[in-house]
Amino acid sequence: xxxxxxxxxDHYGAALLILMxxxxxxxxxxxxxxxxxxxxxxxxxxxxxxxxxxxxVAIAVTAGPDAPPTDELHKPHPPEWRGWFCILGGVVAFxxxxxxxxxxxxxxxxxxxxxxxxxxxxxxxxxxxAMLMVVFGVLIFSYGLRLQLPLFTWG
Numbered sequence: 001x002x003x004x005x006x007x008x009x010d011h012y013g014a015a016l017l018i019l020m021x022x023x024x025x026x027x028x029x030x031x032x033x034x035x036x037x038x039x040x041x042x043x044x045x046x047x048x049x050x051x052x053x054x055x056x057v058a059i060a061v062t063a064g065p066d067a068p069p070t071d072e073l074h075k076p077h078p079p080e081w082r083g084w085f086c087i088l089g090g091v092v093a094f095x096x097x098x099x100x101x102x103x104x105x106x107x108x109x110x111x112x113x114x115x116x117x118x119x120x121x122x123x124x125x126x127x128x129x130a131m132l133m134v135v136f137g138v139l140i141f142s143y144g145l146r147l148q149l150p151l152f153t154w155g
Contacts (some may be wrong), residue, residue: 021053
C-alpha cells in the first residue's frame, strides 16, 4: 500500500512559486533597483519576485492535504480551447492595436476578446468590462504614469 504524503499539489505549486519569486528577486537585485520615485531596471523584477514568493508562502500556509481520489473528481476534463484562444487573441489584439490604434483601442480589444473566453460572460458584460478597463488604463497609464503610448493613433 503506497504511503500517503502530507504534501499535496498545492504545496508543490507553492514551492514552485516561491522558487520562481526568489529567482526573480535574485536576478533583479543584480541591476540598479532604485526607489518607487526613481525606479531602476531591477525595481519591477524585485517587487514582482517578492510578491510571487509571498503568494507562494500564503498558498503553502493555507494548503491542506490532498483530498482522497474519487471517481467523480478524477474524470478528465476536455481542454478549454475557447479560453486559450480568447486569451491569446487578446494578447495579439493588444500588440496589433497598440501599434496601429493606440492605448484605448488596444486595451478595449484585448480585454473584450479575453473576457469572451469565459463561457459565463456575455457580450454585454465583456463590453462593459472592457470600457471600465479603458477608463482605468487611460487614468493610470496616460495621466498618472505619463506612458508614451498615445491614446489614439492611425498607422
